[in-house]
Amino acid sequence: MSPWEIGRFALLGLLANKIRTALTMLGVLIGVGAVILLVAVGNGSSKSVQASIENLGTNLITVSHTAGGGRFGAAGRGSDLKDLTLDDAKALADPAQAPHVKSAAPVQSTSASVVYAAQSTTVNSVVGTTPDWFPTTNHQIARGVALSAADVDNARKVVVLGSTTVENAFGPEDPIDKQVLISGIPFRVVGVLATKGGGAQDTDDTVVMPVSTLRASLAGYGSLSQIAVQATSAADTDEAQAEITAVLNSRHKITSSAQTDYRIVNQESLLSANDETNRTFTVLLGAVAAISLLVGGIGITNIMLVTVAERTREIGIRKAIGAPRGAILGQFLAESTLLSVIGGALGVAAGLCAARFTVVGIEPVVVPSSVVAAFGVSVALGLFFGGYPAARAAALRPIEALRHE
Amino acid sequence: MSAPAPVVQVRGLTKEYGRGDAAVQALRGVDLTVAAGDFVAVMGSSGSGKSTLMNILGCLDTPTSGRYLLDGLDVGGLDEHQLSLVRNRRIGFVFQSFNLIPRTTALANVELPLAYAGVRARERRRRALAALDLVGLSERLHHRPNELSGGQQQRVAVARALVTAPAMLLADEPTGNLDSRSTAEILDIVSRLNASGRTVVVITHEDEVAARAKRVVRLVDGLVAEDRRQDAPWAVTA
Ligand SMILES: Nc1ncnc2c1ncn2[C@@H]1O[C@H](COP(=O)(O)OP(=O)(O)OP(=O)(O)O)[C@@H](O)[C@H]1O
Numbered sequence: 178m179s180p181w182e183i184g185r186f187a188l189l190g191l192l193a194n195k196i197r198t199a200l201t202m203l204g205v206l207i208g209v210g211a212v213i214l215l216v217a218v219g220n221g222s223s224k225s226v227q228a229s230i231e232n233l234g235t236n237l238i239t240v241s242h243t244a245g246g247g248r249f250g251a252a253g254r255g256s257d258l259k260d261l262t263l264d265d266a267k268a269l270a271d272p273a274q275a276p277h278v279k280s281a282a283p284v285q286s287t288s289a290s291v292v293y294a295a296q297s298t299t300v301n302s303v304v305g306t307t308p309d310w311f312p313t314t315n316h317q318i319a320r321g322v323a324l325s326a327a328d329v330d331n332a333r334k335v336v337v338l339g340s341t342t343v344e345n346a347f348g349p350e351d352p353i354d355k356q357v358l359i360s361g362i363p364f365r366v367v368g369v370l371a372t373k374g375g376g377a378q379d380t381d382d383t384v385v386m387p388v389s390t391l392r393a394s395l396a397g398y399g400s401l402s403q404i405a406v407q408a409t410s411a412a413d414t415d416e417a418q419a420e421i422t423a424v425l426n427s428r429h430k431i432t433s434s435a436q437t438d439y440r441i442v443n444q445e446s447l448l449s450a451n452d453e454t455n456r457t458f459t460v461l462l463g464a465v466a467a468i469s470l471l472v473g474g475i476g477i478t479n480i481m482l483v484t485v486a487e488r489t490r491e492i493g494i495r496k497a498i499g500a501p502r503g504a505i506l507g508q509f510l511a512e513s514t515l516l517s518v519i520g521g522a523l524g525v526a527a528g529l530c531a532a533r534f535t536v537v538g539i540e541p542v543v544v545p546s547s548v549v550a551a552f553g554v555s556v557a558l559g560l561f562f563g564g565y566p567a568a569r570a571a572a573l574r575p576i577e578a579l580r581h582e
Numbered sequence: 583m584s585a586p587a588p589v590v591q592v593r594g595l596t597k598e599y600g601r602g603d604a605a606v607q608a609l610r611g612v613d614l615t616v617a618a619g620d621f622v623a624v625m626g627s628s629g630s631g632k633s634t635l636m637n638i639l640g641c642l643d644t645p646t647s648g649r650y651l652l653d654g655l656d657v658g659g660l661d662e663h664q665l666s667l668v669r670n671r672r673i674g675f676v677f678q679s680f681n682l683i684p685r686t687t688a689l690a691n692v693e694l695p696l697a698y699a700g701v702r703a704r705e706r707r708r709r710a711l712a713a714l715d716l717v718g719l720s721e722r723l724h725h726r727p728n729e730l731s732g733g734q735q736q737r738v739a740v741a742r743a744l745v746t747a748p749a750m751l752l753a754d755e756p757t758g759n760l761d762s763r764s765t766a767e768i769l770d771i772v773s774r775l776n777a778s779g780r781t782v783v784v785i786t787h788e789d790e791v792a793a794r795a796k797r798v799v800r801l802v803d804g805l806v807a808e809d810r811r812q813d814a815p816w817a818v819t820a
């Protein structure tokens with residue numbers, strides 16, 4: 178028998194029982210499609226977190242004040258611990274002391290209620306800072322103006338709002354030059370930040386005001402929460418970090434690392450840490466998908482076993498009229514190959530299609546190797562589990578196969 | 583005129599099913615010779631070993647011991663592939679339960695042995711049509727088994743058995759599931775085939791069927807108890 182003829186028999190065999198064929202293909206389809214989609218979702222979420230971190234700027238360095246644990250660890254040194262101050266921020270911005278620092282801005286944050294037209298929302302990120310903050314942290318102004326040096330010098334009661342805060346407090350109304358009450362104190366809105374989007378928490382729900390105003394009216398005169406620093410380029414972050422350490426150590430009179438009262442985090446390290454968590458996430462999703470593929474595979478196996486059991490009599494008839502073993506094996510192998518290849522191809526198509534939609538807020542990004550792996554595994558499963566029972570049946574004596582119940 | 587060479591030569595054939603206490607001796611040493619062109623009816627009570635013998639003659643099963651020469655060829659020495667060739671070319675087997683491939687048309691069923699023999703599609707079609715014409719089913723070529731009556735299914739099975747022009751036609755109670763009219767039709771076909779020179783061995787319980795045969799072999803408890811030639815008044819002359 179020619180291979181063409183064996184293929185024709187296989188096709189006829191599949192068409193002879195359309196529902197069984199369709200169900201088996203559906204099993205393969207779902208398994209393959211799930212692997213492709215889930216891996217794409219995992220990959221997509223990792224990509225989106227990465228993008229939102231990059232959005233903040235990869236040359237952004239954050240110096241934060243060590244509170245609580247730091248003080249506790251340094252208990253033996255009594256009150257030696259220095260605050261992060263506005264002067265620290267100025268010193269870091271000085272090109273003579275830190276040539277690889279492009280800009281630096283003090284950040285003091287608190288949370289407060291924002292009230293407009295009797296509508297109150299709570300904003301957790303109320304930031305007091307200087308005009309340098311906008312370029313340092315890559316924030317653009319969408320409407321109105323940013324804070325000015327004069328605003329800071331005169332501790333004016335002006336604010337720039339994040340886009341989410343505007344939406345929450347004003348709705349569609351134009352907020353520029355409107356009065357809002359922040360913790361009961363009237364402020365004038367001068368500007369709105371451009372939407373950044375992304376990230377686990379909404380960075381667009383924020384209020385920015387002069388640091389002097391914040392300290393005078395809302396938060397008091399303790400240590401700064403952070404100093405935001407921008408290195409001259411992403412490649413210079415290591416040098417910038419070294420310079421920051423040198424400047425702060427000398428200003429805070431720190432001689433050993435045990436005395437350190439601040440912490441430096443750069444986006445690069447955040448990025449790679451995030452990368453790791455996301456890889457774990459993707460692997461987990463992939464494992465779930467692999468299990469669904471396995472279950473799909475068991476489905477194929479089951480149907481193939483049932484098919485062969487059901488068709489053992491048919492194999493007996495074929496042997497009785499002189500079918501050589503190779504022809505029978507060839508037919509069943511071709512059937513299961515056709516099943517799993519067509520089912521797998523449909524699964525790839527379904528997976529790729531589904532990956533074009535947003536799934537639970539994540540834009541899936543297809544990983545090509547997952548497509549190849551899912552397709553390959555489904556074809557291999559189909560071949561093995563279609564071939565093995567058929568080989569067993571074809572090895573029977575015709576009369577045994579014919580008597581099979 | 584010298585006697586034609588025997589198609590079947592069986593010596594000391596035994597078949598045992600199962601082991602130990604549960605063992606059943608279905609055949610206990612059968613000797614049988616069937617000459618070319620003969621028409622043998624195998625009779626005997628239920629459980630006497632008729633089907634067992636027939637399955638061995640059709641190379642569907644293997645004996646526990648004994649020799650079986652088919653056209654002078656020792657079947658015991660053949661490998662799996664050679665056996666499939668023997669089943670395909672030399673033997674046509676008809677079952678009591680028809681055993682057509684389900685969901686497959688009459689024509690495709692009859693073409694199947696030719697496909698396994700490697701006959702080309704056009705030649706295959708021609709011979710299958712001729713075989714179906716011989717059994718009077720030219721009108722039902724594209725019907726599936728479940729769209730045919732029992733008698734029609736058995737005629738398809740006969741067409742499938744004879745389409746490769748085997749030397750020997752074996753039939754295990756071919757009319758066991760049929761009414762008297764269908765039985766007569768099948769018997770006419772078989773008689774005609776025998777008249778045209780084909781060797782026929784048929785198992786039956788029915789005297790009406792045995793009456794067509796030239797020779798009746800009776801099995802009792804796995805042994806040949808009677809072997810008698812008879813005139814074949816119903817035989818059709820070609
Ligand atoms: N596969 C088997 N396993 C075990 N015993 C079997 C098997 N096939 C047949 N037998 C036994 O072998 C004996 C002969 O069976 P066989 O089918 O040859 O009888 P038979 O003459 O064809 O009977 P019937 O006229 O009822 O068809 C019986 O006792 C039967 O029980």
Ligand SMILES: [Mg+2]
Nearest residue numbers: 632633634754
């Ligand atoms: Mg029987």
